[in-house]
Amino acid sequence: MSAPDRRRRMSTITDVAREAGVSVATVSRALRGLDRVSPRTRERVFKVATELDYVASPTATSLASGRTQVVGVVAPFLTRWFFATLVSAIEKTLRRHGHHVLLFDLEDEAYDRRLPLSQNMLWKRVDGVITLNLPMTDEELELVDRLGLPLVAIGTPVADRPNVRIDDAHAMRLATEHLVSLGHERIAYVGAVPSNVAHIQTPQARLDAFRDVMRSHGLAEHKQWILGSDWTADSAAHDTRTLLAAPDRPTAVAAASDEMAIGVMAAARALGLRIPEDLSVIGIDDHALSNVLGLTTVRQDVAAQGRQAAEILLQALGVDAPGGTATEVVVDTELVVRRSTAPPGS
Amino acid sequence: MSAPDRRRRMSTITDVAREAGVSVATVSRALRGLDRVSPRTRERVFKVATELDYVASPTATSLASGRTQVVGVVAPFLTRWFFATLVSAIEKTLRRHGHHVLLFDLEDEAYDRRLPLSQNMLWKRVDGVITLNLPMTDEELELVDRLGLPLVAIGTPVADRPNVRIDDAHAMRLATEHLVSLGHERIAYVGAVPSNVAHIQTPQARLDAFRDVMRSHGLAEHKQWILGSDWTADSAAHDTRTLLAAPDRPTAVAAASDEMAIGVMAAARALGLRIPEDLSVIGIDDHALSNVLGLTTVRQDVAAQGRQAAEILLQALGVDAPGGTATEVVVDTELVVRRSTAPPGS
């Protein structure tokens, strides 16, 4: 900006054509590796293009071809570990195949509300869309259809689009069974869904699975031990305090995410409870901090989910990329036992 | 994808012109709010545009105008809280002013190395660039100059481009002075720079400030108490273990970031040390988890830095946005005392 203006006129396809003594059509074909170009011509074009630092204008290419080589990635938040990790993996996968990420953070000031996707964001701007754990409204789905954009959903499924996720029920079953197998009977749960977001699948599926396991072992379910939360560590710590301070407190807590589990551990420690002696805590994710904090958890490979979603979308775009055209990918989860769980009163 | 193809032909400016009975030039002017259009004409054009669901093709607009309304945001990582928070704030600010974020995650497989920015990523793809704590090579700078792209740097400054950051030295001085004022004399430091990334300003500035404060109070500096780290909680925990297990361990640790401080706290607890009785720990950031973990820290407003950088860039792009044309913004920091610090042996 205050820097000296060293801006140069960038060369265009016409410059290359003139310099190489061929037509622009031939330059276009040669550079894009299409056939029907003689080896000698192609070589000469490449040489000239390099000399002139020629890079095709994506803007002109897009107008002519109708493709932008850009994928819209739509997230309800960005600052949470799960979403940032997905975006990072998607970006790297797409770039490796010549595509770019246009990012949309739909987080709104108001909790539990989000900005809607609009034609303005997508039309002639992206070739496809990846949603991150984001239920789509009918209007949004209609829009994406109308624009003819392929879509891949990570987490929360979207209509009958390809979907990449973990088995939420299975993950929570692993977590709960782990606590039960240690001998816990008084188990609380953090991460129930507020009724106004009941359309998001993950929280509901995890809660249902928790209940199933409890029931299958004949364990009592205390209504007041099922806690809601906005899925942050802060809120989990806050919401859980009263419960943990009570004399008849639970001996274990299953949290629907590691961030909430970390909040629960902190709340417990602040009350003088020892972990795992006085309270066992388990989460789901294997968050970047879980290892160091000694949190037992059910690990999911988030980056792998981002990678696979990107590959499926690339396939749909006709790009020669690895990965099949799978319509449903369920990524494995695994129990990782660390220091936050033990038999009750141990 | 497997969804029924409801794709519709989207209407173009020609459709609107025909329907409104005016020329495409008039439609263009009317819709963009340029003057020299009669109110009646403008109204009619708007009405028709709405009826036809007309949205100008960004791809055609870009080719004709030379502007893409897209800003490249370049990060060395995405999965760390600081960077994700910046990107989120930038995205929202830009979108509010009709601009979009094209995201580049330059993290490489190899630690301490990163992918280079190339003409391919930027040319006719973005109108400007925001770098997130990213030193630029001479080649990259030359490229950005050549393409005539305005650039705003957050954190690590870039040549003489506008820069938004905190005062790293001041932040670490606040942290260290806090420990000293509590009576600590045996203070270790985590977050020294590997020599191969010594060109990144933040780590060096914080370490220097720590040393200054120690010296100014006549406190001994133990060489083996200055620990390197890759700035993750895991590595901080690992690197700090030996130190904390020694009989002549420090009574306090100043970490150059909260994530590292969290690692130190975890390592200490794993060794049976109580915080803050046996060890005080302080960080810098006010990470999303710091509050719940009771970490004393020096808070920086990361979102504000993202917002301001975006506003400065918008100004440089000639967009009517708030914020001045400042060339250097230093955002305030403040000490936040929580439960991880106390007088030694308290």
Add this chain to the structure above:
DNA sequence: CTGAAAGCGCTTACAG
């Protein structure tokens, strides 16, 4: 194998 020409859908002087 190669080129001339139309076309993608806008914006921008220039005339009037």
Add this chain to the structure above:
DNA sequence: CTGAAAGCGCTTACAG
């Protein structure tokens, strides 16, 4: 205040 026309820089049939 409005329109005709050139131009942005490519890709894509179509001829040859």
